[in-house]
Amino acid sequence: MNFELTEDQAMVRDMARELAENELLPRARKHDDQGFIDPEVFTLLGEAGMWGLTIPEEYGGSGMSNVVLCLVLEEINRACAATGVTISVHNSLAAATLIKNGTEAQKQAWLPRMATGEVLGAYSLSEAASGSDAAALKATAERVDGGWKLSGTKLWVTTGAQAGLFLVYARTDATVSKAKGITCFLVPADAEGFQIGKSEKKTGLRGSSTTELILDGVFVPDDMVLGEVNRGFHVAMDALDGGRIGIAAQSIGIGRACLEAAVKYAKEREQFGQAIGDFQAVQWKLADMSSRLDSARLMTHYAAWLRDRGEPVGRFSSQAKLLASTACNFAADECLQIHGGAGYTDDFHVERLFRDARITEIYEGATDIQRIVIARSLLA
Ligand code: CAA
Numbered sequence: 001m002n003f004e005l006t007e008d009q010a011m012v013r014d015m016a017r018e019l020a021e022n023e024l025l026p027r028a029r030k031h032d033d034q035g036f037i038d039p040e041v042f043t044l045l046g047e048a049g050m051w052g053l054t055i056p057e058e059y060g061g062s063g064m065s066n067v068v069l070c071l072v073l074e075e076i077n078r079a080c081a082a083t084g085v086t087i088s089v090h091n092s093l094a095a096a097t098l099i100k101n102g103t104e105a106q107k108q109a110w111l112p113r114m115a116t117g118e119v120l121g122a123y124s125l126s127e128a129a130s131g132s133d134a135a136a137l138k139a140t141a142e143r144v145d146g147g148w149k150l151s152g153t154k155l156w157v158t159t160g161a162q163a164g165l166f167l168v169y170a171r172t173d174a175t176v177s178k179a180k181g182i183t184c185f186l187v188p189a190d191a192e193g194f195q196i197g198k199s200e201k202k203t204g205l206r207g208s209s210t211t212e213l214i215l216d217g218v219f220v221p222d223d224m225v226l227g228e229v230n231r232g233f234h235v236a237m238d239a240l241d242g243g244r245i246g247i248a249a250q251s252i253g254i255g256r257a258c259l260e261a262a263v264k265y266a267k268e269r270e271q272f273g274q275a276i277g278d279f280q281a282v283q284w285k286l287a288d289m290s291s292r293l294d295s296a297r298l299m300t301h302y303a304a305w306l307r308d309r310g311e312p313v314g315r316f317s318s319q320a321k322l323l324a325s326t327a328c329n330f331a332a333d334e335c336l337q338i339h340g341g342a343g344y345t346d347d348f349h350v351e352r353l354f355r356d357a358r359i360t361e362i363y364e365g366a367t368d369i370q371r372i373v374i375a376r377s378l379l380a
Contacts, residue, residue: 023041032207036209060115069245081253121165132365150220160196160211185220192218203355205359244321251327252324255292262286262350299324315374333354
């Protein structure tokens with residue numbers, strides 16, 4: 001067993017760390033306050049190769065592994081989680097799903113533009129009445145001459161405001177059991193009848209856009225079906241197997257920021273004539289934060305490594321997300337507690353970390369859903 005990073009892995013991680021420190025950390029509060037990521041950040045991320053990280057070199061990306069994506073996501077999310085989720089969804093839910101399921105023509109048409117960031121990717125599965133019960137989705141795709149006509153309203157679409165290509169899941173057969181009649185469609189943002197609806201005002205990750213999508217009879221030609229007709233639920237679930245590893249890495253990044261802030265404050269803040277880090281009660285908090293985050297990181301890298309080898313990863317990506325998101329929220333809570341009243345104000349960025357952390361236990365499958373996936377795999 002070798003835990004050492006290769007020279008290339010360490011180099012990309014260090015590059016991401018520098019980018020995050022210099023360009024994202026100074027903007028994180030601004031992104032949170034203004035409710036969007038500075039437009040120039042998208043260009044900077046493109047120049048740094050962030051949009052094409054896992055896209056194969058033949059399509060203009062750098063062909064990095066999921067392990068490297070995890071290393072990068074941890075660094076980016078440590079600085080700005082709104083930017084982090086945008087990179088994660090683009091790479092692991094949109095581009096990776098197209099790479100795995102797309103025809104050669106679909107890959108040629110979209111991946112080179114996705115690799116530069118000219119086209120950002122989004123993933124649209126959820127609806128008002130289908131969140132955890134994803135297969136209950138109601139958006140329809142009606143067969144028409146040469147393709148399909150999509151109707152309905154989708155919800156919770158990350159990067160909705162900026163994305164150029166959406167992976168939209170809709171029902172193509174209402175006569176079969178719910179998971180069997182779903183298809184995945186590639187829908188460009190400029191398709192006729194396609195409209196971005198309301199933007200959500202969120203507790204955290206305020207810089208990242210989360211929108212509704214309105215499908216008003218959107219025509220999608222046959223060559224924009226991703227994978228097989230009526231096999232879209234499998235595409236969606238497999239995509240989430242990868243996406244959840246990205247959110248686990250995000251959780252570790254946010255959690256690490258909490259741990260670092262807590263250690264710094266514990267050394268600086270004095271009460272009862274000594275640094276609060278000298279109190280065992282505070283030391284135990286720091287020890288538990290560190291232990292939980294480090295073990296979640298090992299699980300996350302293991303899941304990413306398995307995914308890179310093409311092995312079934314559902315249980316392990318769910319374990320990674322479960323461990324990492326709960327470790328992240330534990331770290332955020334303890335970090336705020338260590339900061340006391342000061343942490344509850346915006347004088348310190350820990351209140352933003354606390355808010356950003358919360359969603360990691362909800363999106364890309366709530367914690368309870370991860371437990372279902374893990375338990376079903378054990379009992380199968
Ligand atoms: N890979 C491939 N296929 C899979 C699979 C996987 N990981 N998991 C299940 N399937 C297949 C099954 O084999 C089954 O196939 P057959 O019908 O051919 O037998 C089919 O999918 C249905 O499987 P289930 O019976 O297990 O489906 P279910 O209805 O019980 O749902 C679930 C299972 C795990 C609860 C699922 O609904 C789920 O993951 N829910 C959470 C959804 C979610 O994570 N949403 C997040 C959306 S994205 C987001 O958050 C926003 C963002 O952009 C960041």
